[in-house]
Amino acid sequence: MTYVMSDIHGEYEKYLKMLDRIGFGGDDVLYVLGDVIDRGPEPVQTLKDMSYRPNVYPILGNHEAIALSVLKPLMTEITDKNYSKQINAKTLKLVSYWQMDGGDVTLQQFRRLPPEERFALIEYMEEFEPYAVVECNDLTYILVHAGLGNYAPDKPLSKYTIDELTTTRPEEETWYYDRDIRVVIGHTPTLAVTGRADVHRLENVIMIDCGATFGGRLACLCLETGEEFYV
Numbered sequence: 001m002t003y004v005m006s007d008i009h010g011e012y013e014k015y016l017k018m019l020d021r022i023g024f025g026g027d028d029v030l031y032v033l034g035d036v037i038d039r040g041p042e043p044v045q046t047l048k049d050m051s052y053r054p055n056v057y058p059i060l061g062n063h064e065a066i067a068l069s070v071l072k073p074l075m076t077e078i079t080d081k082n083y084s085k086q087i088n089a090k091t092l093k094l095v096s097y098w099q100m101d102g103g104d105v106t107l108q109q110f111r112r113l114p115p116e117e118r119f120a121l122i123e124y125m126e127e128f129e130p131y132a133v134v135e136c137n138d139l140t141y142i143l144v145h146a147g148l149g150n151y152a153p154d155k156p157l158s159k160y161t162i163d164e165l166t167t168t169r170p171e172e173e174t175w176y177y178d179r180d181i182r183v184v185i186g187h188t189p190t191l192a193v194t195g196r197a198d199v200h201r202l203e204n205v206i207m208i209d210c211g212a213t214f215g216g217r218l219a220c221l222c223l224e225t226g227e228e229f230y231v
Contacts, residue, residue, distance in 0.1 A: 002223040006033035006186025009213035010040025017231045018220050033186040034061020034145035039102035039213045044109040051124045060128040061145040062166040066098050075118055130165050136223040146187035191216050199228045
């Protein structure tokens with residue numbers, strides 16, 4: 001079976017319970033639509049677990065994007081020659097912004113890792129794809145963190161910027177209306193849209209961020225059956 005999850009945000013125990021709930025095995029595939037890290041109690045452990053599983057495919061979220069922009073310079077050895085490039089006002093501003101947006105727990109846990117594990121996880125996050133396209137039951141599913149920002153019907157997926165794919169908020173008039181396409185997104189908690197911690201379906205968009213780290217639930221969607229799972 002093909003499963004989709006999003007916005008785990010360090011809720012490692014919920015993530016493990018979900019894998020058990022769906023009976024996730026070697027013949028299954030799981031796509032995680034970004035924001036694996038930050039805010040919750042165990043972002044690094046969640047990231048490490050995913051990296052060990054060859055049938056888990058991560059999609060880039062805005063939290064991974066900013067983490068990479070911060071961690072890469074911070075994990076680089078500082079010398080007299082590169083000091084001004086590695087530690088500058090821009091980097092410090094990004095660090096501050098990331099910490100205020102829930103990144104401090106990830107940063108602190110990274111600091112406690114041996115250097116080889118830090119670099120392995122950075123390399124893993126660098127492999128996160130900006131989106132995935134999955135064919136299932138005669139439908140095409142576009143799996144992306146936030147949506148298709150600045151949407152245009154004739155705009156190829158490859159032309160969307162990382163910012164458009166990871167930070168946009170869904171608006172009905174910009175959603176993908178092709179009848180054979182479903183866009184599955186996270187990023188915007190359904191709690192903020194409907195007041196309910198449930199998967200929200202509107203036209204051809206399926207919203208699956210149910211606010212796991214905001215007092216809601218972690219959701220998982222099976223593409224073959226349409227079944228929704230919650231922890």
